[in-house]
Amino acid sequence: MAITTHDTETDVQDRAILVSLVTDKIKRTGIDPELSLQELVQLAETAGVEVLDVLRQNKETPDSRWFIGKGKVEELRMAADALGANTAIFDQELSGAQVRNLEEALDLKIIDRTQLILDIFAGRAKTREGIIQVELAQLSYLLPRLSGQGKNLSRLGGGIGTRGPGESKLETDRRHIRDRITELKRQLDEVVKTRELHRERRRKAGAVQVALVGYTNAGKSTLLKQLTDADVYIENQLFATLDPTSRVLELAGGKEVVLTDTVGFIQNLPHDLVASFRATLEEVNEANLVLHVVDASSPMREEQMEIVQSILQDLGASGTPQIVLFNKIDLCQPVQLEMLPTGTGYLKISAFNPEDLTRITEMIADELAGDTLNFRIPGDRGDISSLLYRVGEVLETTYDENDVLYNVRLNKEDYDKWGYMLADFVDQQ
Ligand SMILES: Nc1nc2c(ncn2[C@@H]2O[C@H](COP(=O)(O)OP(=O)(O)OP(=O)(O)O)[C@@H](O)[C@H]2O)c(=O)[nH]1
Ligand SMILES: [Mg+2]
Incomplete structure (x- = not known):
């Protein structure tokens, strides 16, 4: 797939440069960085971001301050100026400090792959369960990235467009976020219980x-x-x-x-x-x-x-x-x-x-459907015969003196469930 770019420009759209850093560690994972980057383009476009350019760097280990090398930061700044970008999206996960340093140095919104995925999920969530789960994931992602964040806190949570946990929820401190996480977990527990009831009902209905x-x-x-x-x-x-x-x-x-x-x-x-x-x-x-x-x-x-x-x-x-x-x-x-x-x-x-x-x-x-099995049921064990009809598919019935011989198709689960009653009647020959 070619890296696609768009010419149309809207006021609110994020205009992004994508950045991929290939470290030795990433090389060892065996994931092709180019394919990963193609996927990042798709993710960005799914999130409604206009992709302007892609920058790549090979480096043994990430720079602790900037993630990419200092020279690459400069290259990113020039590309952003030339193309009118307002966002840089990194294909690998950044630390809170790296996001902060890059934002300050470049005056761009800095987003990593994880945050982009979380943003897409936030835009998709429709049910109460989905909405709670996404917010929980976003806040859990954000929390360890807040240290020393001070007034910039709301900026970090912005994400793509106006989605994300929302500024109003992030303008307070970490303690509030923790409280919110606790509350969301409680709400999720409730929803999960309802889901389990549904599931239980389906299971009981067989x-x-x-x-x-x-x-x-x-x-x-x-x-x-x-x-x-x-x-x-x-x-x-x-x-x-x-x-x-x-x-x-x-x-x-x-x-x-x-x-x-x-x-x-x-x-x-x-x-x-x-x-x-x-x-x-x-x-x-x-x-x-x-x-x-x-x-x-x-x-x-x-x-x-x-x-x-x-x-x-x-x-x-x-x-x-x-x-x-x-x-x-x-x-x-x-x-x-x-x-x-x-x-x-x-x-x-x-x-x-x-x-x-x-x-x-x-x-x-x-x-x-499972396997077929032969059963020999004594004539006076009508209970076992009817169990066979209930749980399996009786393919053939023959009679041998006082016994009834059944050829039955039985799936593994039902056999596991009823085996304790049926095992004695399996006809080995
Ligand atoms: N040509 C072709 N396109 C297909 C086929 N099956 C699905 N698609 C297309 O593939 C795209 C993705 O299909 P979805 O059914 O949304 O895929 P999904 O697995 O549910 O994707 P997510 O919900 O995003 O995980 C759509 O544009 C489909 O029309 C197929 O057999 N042939
Ligand atoms: Mg789908």
């Missing part, structure tokens, strides 16, 4: 949960919409979805599952955000099956898949059965298609191809 997860912009919401006609927000931008949306999906064969769309993941997802969004992300933990949606056309496909897997691991959901959906194959080059892994658990799809949608529901049905 609903099978399927979660759409994946890197931001992979096509999760598009798939939810295509599969269930849900009226959800879809945009070619990062973090279009913030709050989980659930819809009933009917599978081939008539079985129904609850399909949930979730917030997209991204590399270096701010830690405060993950912590604050734990309740929302727990929807993923509850899932019986994870549909991992991948943008197969992305040059960062492999890195993105790894990032998603590591976040799933952090959430404790790495053991949940998973189907990988390689989406957007209509945008793939032939060579990209060839490189995609094949086999069970993988599907190559386009969200807009109805045949692929059918293949998805078939694969979900297969995955949830």
Whole structure:
């Protein structure tokens, strides 16, 4: 993707120069700094920022005072003057002192990747839960950056545009922010309890949960919409979805599952955000099956898949059965298609191809269907027979003297749940 710039100018728009510092430490992470920078451009544009230019520097370690080297600070000042920038956005996380020093030296608004992501989330939050979680993440990010901030406090919290925690909330001191954090956590606890009640109800109703997860912009919401006609927000931008949306999906064969769309993941997802969004992300933990949606056309496909897997691991959901959906194959080059892994658990799809949608529901049905087992039930154990009909799908019934032989399809969860009653009746031959 080319670095895009815009010519249109509005009064309120942030006009930014992006800055990337590649240190030895970053090189060791294996993340391509150029791809990361491309992503930063997308993030900035998503936040409504006009990207004017990009500056890069290679340096063993960051400068403790300026983050970038002194000479680069000068270069940034000249570029900002020449292009009329009012903001500099750094691709790596800055300390509070570095932000302050740069702001004073350059008279530019200084923002780092984390703050930019938090700003985008702030603009997206719609539900009470989402709004509380974002503010909590913003304040947690801000708090350690306030030391010695004095009167400049409100300036730091400004963020992109007029969003962010807002000046009114930040004009007081750290103690007030701590109080606010405590209050937000209390409110969040309440909302979380309500969410847990809903979840509990769904669990009791025996609903099978399927979660759409994946890197931001992979096509999760598009798939939810295509599969269930849900009226959800879809945009070619990062973090279009913030709050989980659930819809009933009917599978081939008539079985129904609850399909949930979730917030997209991204590399270096701010830690405060993950912590604050734990309740929302727990929807993923509850899932019986994870549909991992991948943008197969992305040059960062492999890195993105790894990032998603590591976040799933952090959430404790790495053991949940998973189907990988390689989406957007209509945008793939032939060579990209060839490189995609094949086999069970993988599907190559386009969200807009109805045949692929059918293949998805078939694969979900297969995955949830589980294995078939043979049971031998004595004629006087009608209780066990009816349990089999209730929890499994009886495929075949035959009679052998006083016993009834059943061939039953039973998924793993139901077998785990009812095994203590059924195990004695499994027919080994
Ligand atoms: N060409 C093509 N575009 C697709 C396909 N699936 C989704 N898109 C487009 O990709 C963009 C992102 O789709 P979304 O469904 O919003 O992606 P998401 O994964 O929900 O993204 P976030 O909510 O931001 O995490 C939209 O412009 C979709 O129209 C596909 O199979 N082919
Ligand atoms: Mg979405």
